[in-house]
Structures are given as C-alpha cells and as structure tokens.
Amino acid sequence: xxxxxxxxxxxxxxxxxxxxxxxxxxxxxxxxxxxxxxxxxxxxxxxxxxxxxxxxxxxxxxxxxxxxxxxxxxxxxxxxxxxxxxxxxxxxxxxxxxxxxxxxxxxxxxxxxxxxx
Amino acid sequence: xxxxxxxxxxxxxxxxxxxxxxxxxxxxxxxxxxxxxxxxxxxxxxxxxxxxxxxxxxxxxxxxxxxxxxxxxxxxxxxxxxxxxxxxxxxxxxxxxxxxxxxxxx
Numbered sequence: 466x467x468x469x470x471x472x473x474x475x476x477x478x479x480x481x482x483x484x485x486x487x488x489x490x491x492x493x494x495x496x497x498x499x500x501x502x503x504x505x506x507x508x509x510x511x512x513x514x515x516x517x518x519x520x521x522x523x524x525x526x527x528x529x530x531x532x533x534x535x536x537x538x539x540x541x542x543x544x545x546x547x548x549x550x551x552x553x554x555x556x557x558x559x560x561x562x563x564x565x566x567x568x569x570x571x572x573x574x575x576x577x578x579x580x581x582x
Numbered sequence: 583x584x585x586x587x588x589x590x591x592x593x594x595x596x597x598x599x600x601x602x603x604x605x606x607x608x609x610x611x612x613x614x615x616x617x618x619x620x621x622x623x624x625x626x627x628x629x630x631x632x633x634x635x636x637x638x639x640x641x642x643x644x645x646x647x648x649x650x651x652x653x654x655x656x657x658x659x660x661x662x663x664x665x666x667x668x669x670x671x672x673x674x675x676x677x678x679x680x681x682x683x684x685x686x687x688x
Contacts (some may be wrong), residue, residue, distance in 0.1 A: 500677075510626075512671060512677035526676055560625060567673035568616050570637065572625035 467491035469561055469573035477551050485545040485576045487561030494542040495519045500566040501535065501546045503557040504575075513546045515564060516544060553579045584608050586670050588680035599660045603683045604651040605670035614674035617646055617655045621666045630655065639656040660685070
C-alpha cells in the first residue's frame, strides 16, 4: 500500500543539525511532490517546504530559506529534510507528506526532534 | 502570510450530532482550501480538497463549502471515530494552517 515511513526520533543540542528521512513506497515516486510540515508542542502546523522528486525543484517558506535543505534519492525513493543551526523552538514533530495539486494525501508517521542543551 | 482563523477552537458533541466548523481567511483564497483530521499522536488525514471536494475513501457524512474568505466543514451524524482535531489549510499563497478545532465527546 501507499506509505511514507520516516526515521526515528532525534535529540539534538542547539546549533546542531538534524536530517530526517522519508521512505516512500507503493506508488510512482516521481509523480508526486514531497512536502515537509512541522507541528510544535501544543501548536498548529507550519509548512516548511516542498520538493519535486521528478526534477528536484524546491519551494520554501521564507523563514526556513538558507537553513533547510530538501533532497531526494530516487534510487531508494527516499526524501530527506536537513535543518541546520537548531534552536529550542525547532522542537517539534516533523512530517513528510505526499503532495499533488496542492493537497497532501498521504503522510508519514512523524519524527520527533527535540532540541535541548 | 495569509491567516486562517478557525472557530470554535473546541466543541463538545454527542454521537449522531451534526457539527459545523468554520475557517476564515484573512484575504481571498478563492477555493484554495483543504481540511484535515488528526487523532492524537497520529498524522493528519486529508478529508476535503479545493474547499468542497471529498477525498477518495472519506465518508460522505463529511462535507465542505465556501469560497473567498469563509469556509466550513460539516460532519453529519457524528461517529465515534470522528472525535478528533480538524484543521483547515490554504494553498493560495505560502501554505498556512488554521489553529485547529478539537471535537470532543459530550
């Protein structure tokens, strides 16, 4: 079946980087974009960016420009999100989601990232 | 960024009730709006796209309406699995989400 499986929880110190993976299966990986969304504790959702597995095109929320890198490994149908220079308010659950026509119809299970000294 | 304001932030309802959640956009987003359901500790599930189109596999008791700046999600005849938090999301500009509406059992 169609699914996205994300990597496990991470605990990082301020200033460090984190890289979250999102393994896709059950569909043509290059047909759909991959969006990254985070949900801080007790907060709403924040869209971070999007990448096309077809051509590697990316779009970012301006606040993350320069601090987030989105990449694709088509051979393993895996998407990656790297967030650098972590701060305490980056503590959140990070989701990847399959995206087509501006809607995210399949989501990963979420990856908890805790930033703490 | 376009702001989305959901109301109410929470509500209590009984099985079989009809429930309506609203989402107001800070500017005209035409019909560029999705609705999601999220159970605690789980990933969101897409219910409605393009303001009123039911996602494949979603029960017909869910419906969406609206355009411009005012939108609503209606659930007719609440079922046990419908007690969850609901979010709207706009994609007319940089994607943003509403603050969520928690539907609890009365």
